[in-house]
Amino acid sequence: MEKLKFKLVIAYDGTAYQGWQVQKIGTGVQEKIETVLARYFPSSPQLHSSSRTDTGVHALGMVAHFEVPRAEVKIPVARLAIALNAFLPDDIRVLEATRTAADFHARFDAGGKQYRYFIWNHHAMNPLLIGRAWHVPRKLDPAKMRAAAKLFVGKHDFKSFAANHPYEMESTVRTLFRCDVKKSGKMFTITIEGDGFLYKMCRGIAGTLVQLGYGRFTMAEVKAMFAKTNRCAAGMSAPAHGLVLWKVFYRRSQKSKSKGRHKTSPRSRRLDTGS
Amino acid sequence: MEKLKFKLVIAYDGTAYQGWQVQKIGTGVQEKIETVLARYFPSSPQLHSSSRTDTGVHALGMVAHFEVPRAEVKIPVARLAIALNAFLPDDIRVLEATRTAADFHARFDAGGKQYRYFIWNHHAMNPLLIGRAWHVPRKLDPAKMRAAAKLFVGKHDFKSFAANHPYEMESTVRTLFRCDVKKSGKMFTITIEGDGFLYKMCRGIAGTLVQLGYGRFTMAEVKAMFAKTNRCAAGMSAPAHGLVLWKVFYRRSQKSKSKGRHKTSPRSRRLDTGS
Numbered sequence: 189m190e191k192l193k194f195k196l197v198i199a200y201d202g203t204a205y206q207g208w209q210v211q212k213i214g215t216g217v218q219e220k221i222e223t224v225l226a227r228y229f230p231s232s233p234q235l236h237s238s239s240r241t242d243t244g245v246h247a248l249g250m251v252a253h254f255e256v257p258r259a260e261v262k263i264p265v266a267r268l269a270i271a272l273n274a275f276l277p278d279d280i281r282v283l284e285a286t287r288t289a290a291d292f293h294a295r296f297d298a299g300g301k302q303y304r305y306f307i308w309n310h311h312a313m314n315p316l317l318i319g320r321a322w323h324v325p326r327k328l329d330p331a332k333m334r335a336a337a338k339l340f341v342g343k344h345d346f347k348s349f350a351a352n353h354p355y356e357m358e359s360t361v362r363t364l365f366r367c368d369v370k371k372s373g374k375m376f377t378i379t380i381e382g383d384g385f386l387y388k389m390c391r392g393i394a395g396t397l398v399q400l401g402y403g404r405f406t407m408a409e410v411k412a413m414f415a416k417t418n419r420c421a422a423g424m425s426a427p428a429h430g431l432v433l434w435k436v437f438y439r440r441s442q443k444s445k446s447k448g449r450h451k452t453s454p455r456s457r458r459l460d461t462g463s
Numbered sequence: 464m465e466k467l468k469f470k471l472v473i474a475y476d477g478t479a480y481q482g483w484q485v486q487k488i489g490t491g492v493q494e495k496i497e498t499v500l501a502r503y504f505p506s507s508p509q510l511h512s513s514s515r516t517d518t519g520v521h522a523l524g525m526v527a528h529f530e531v532p533r534a535e536v537k538i539p540v541a542r543l544a545i546a547l548n549a550f551l552p553d554d555i556r557v558l559e560a561t562r563t564a565a566d567f568h569a570r571f572d573a574g575g576k577q578y579r580y581f582i583w584n585h586h587a588m589n590p591l592l593i594g595r596a597w598h599v600p601r602k603l604d605p606a607k608m609r610a611a612a613k614l615f616v617g618k619h620d621f622k623s624f625a626a627n628h629p630y631e632m633e634s635t636v637r638t639l640f641r642c643d644v645k646k647s648g649k650m651f652t653i654t655i656e657g658d659g660f661l662y663k664m665c666r667g668i669a670g671t672l673v674q675l676g677y678g679r680f681t682m683a684e685v686k687a688m689f690a691k692t693n694r695c696a697a698g699m700s701a702p703a704h705g706l707v708l709w710k711v712f713y714r715r716s717q718k719s720k721s722k723g724r725h726k727t728s729p730r731s732r733r734l735d736t737g738s
Contacts, residue, residue: 199587199589199590199591200590201590201591201593246590246591248589248591269586269587270586270587273586273587278588278590278593279590279593280590281587281588281589281590282587283585283587310558311544311545311548312474312544312545312548312556312557312558313553313556314474314523314556315474315475315476315521315553315554315555315556316474316476316521316523316595316707318476318553318554320591432591
């Protein structure tokens with residue numbers, strides 16, 4: 189039976205959800221979308237995502253794929269996003285839906301991801317950013333934060349910055365391509381881009397940079413945190429509501445990629461738990 | 464009895480309020496703040512604002528002043544914003560509270576105001592911007608919108624773009640210093656700055672520019688709207704939730720201004736109803 193594969197780009201406000209995937213209690217974004225997929229596709233396809241986001245974390249560029257028998261596809265792909273959105277809650281939106289290659293995999297083919305962490309730095313919170321940015325009333329030093337952010341770029345063992353995760357992780361080494369801090373008025377944006385992320389790693393980095401920004405840590409202390417490979421050595425975990433999964437990168441175009449995808453390195457097959 | 468005057472810069476999410484000032488039914492932002500002022504100042508001072516915003520319109524830079532007898536001032540001014548925020552709802556924040564000159568008036572001294580109108584232009588809404596931007600699914604042409612925005616700059620009779628208002632208005636001529644359209648990804652921002660605004664004028668301009676952006680009007684048609692001085696001649700009124708009162712400008716520093724403030728032109732004493 190011939191199957192067709194579709195790729196979705198998904199945005200959601202994480203406030204009301206227990207993250208992307210839910211094991212036991214609560215509602216996950218994934219199941220909300222799978223419920224709507226089942227309305228259109230009787231085989232009730234499963235969604236495979238690039239990453240999982242934690243409770244309360246937002247996404248503007250989550251990527252997921254699903255596969256259905258050709259016979260079930262009654263809607264033109266150009267109308268699929270709109271059809272799915274018609275039954276999804278307002279806080280979950282399919283931004284794009286496209287046909288994709290039979291061997292595309294949203295997680296295994298992801299070459300990198302970009303997260304953005306938003307901080308509002310003023311004694312009073314911006315009422316238009318409640319639930320969208322972390323309110324930090326203590327004065328932050330953007331120059332110090334920018335300098336410290338550079339320490340995170342490159343290949344490092346990020347164990348000190350990530351929460352322990354119920355899954356066994358074979359390695360806590362990851363490579364960040366980018367970690368920078370931008371300030372625009374009272375808003376700080378930390379952009380973190382890498383080949384993979386440990387559980388709560390972005391929030392550990394953001395929390396540490398903020399604490400350095402108000403003088404809790406020095407640059408030398410942050411530098412020393414890496415070697416300790418111990419969560420207690422680093423700064424706090426920044427709250428979930430400031431974090432957005434911004435974009436997922438796919439290195440090769442799906443058509444041009446070689447047949448040898450299943451020979452991908454153990455790295456890219458690792459179960460990344462993100463954020 | 465000596466009185467002290469204070470100036471507040473106020474931000475609010477307008478979603479839950481019937482605008483700044485309420486005449487009859489509903490809750491206004493002004494009364495919420497006046498209730499908290501009465502906790503600290505037994506004379507229950509009245510707030511005088513630079514402008515009124517309409518139901519559902521947001522503000523990040525509303526300015527207002529109030530005056531109280533010196534004997535009632537027990538809180539240092541540096542703590543006043545935090546003291547007021549302690550009792551205000553989360554969707555209203557005092558961003559700054561400062562002492563101001565005895566003859567300062569938030570409305571009469573305002574030399575100009577800046578509004579920003581936000582539009583999300585994609586078939587699916589950004590779930591993080593619900594209630595913060597107008598969702599326009601039809602494709603907008605930013606180049607056309609930018610060109611048309613220039614038509615609004617300068618001194619014009621804006622009657623065609625403003626709703627009729629219960630108050631008698633002596634003139635519908637206003638001067639805009641700036642009207643431009645910026646596009647960043649799927650977000651369009653219209654920035655409108657002027658010496659004064661008629662009732663729903665910003666929303667009339669934004670609605671007209673959006674309708675031109677998707678081809679409902681030509682540039683020539685928008686140009687012709689001014690002369691008709693008739694609300695029906697122009698485009699739709701854009702929804703309130705996309706509009707933010709961004710900033711209020713005060714030309715002269717309060718200390719250096721001349722004693723002749725009460726000789727201000729009729730223009731600056733006009734009751735501007737904004738947005």
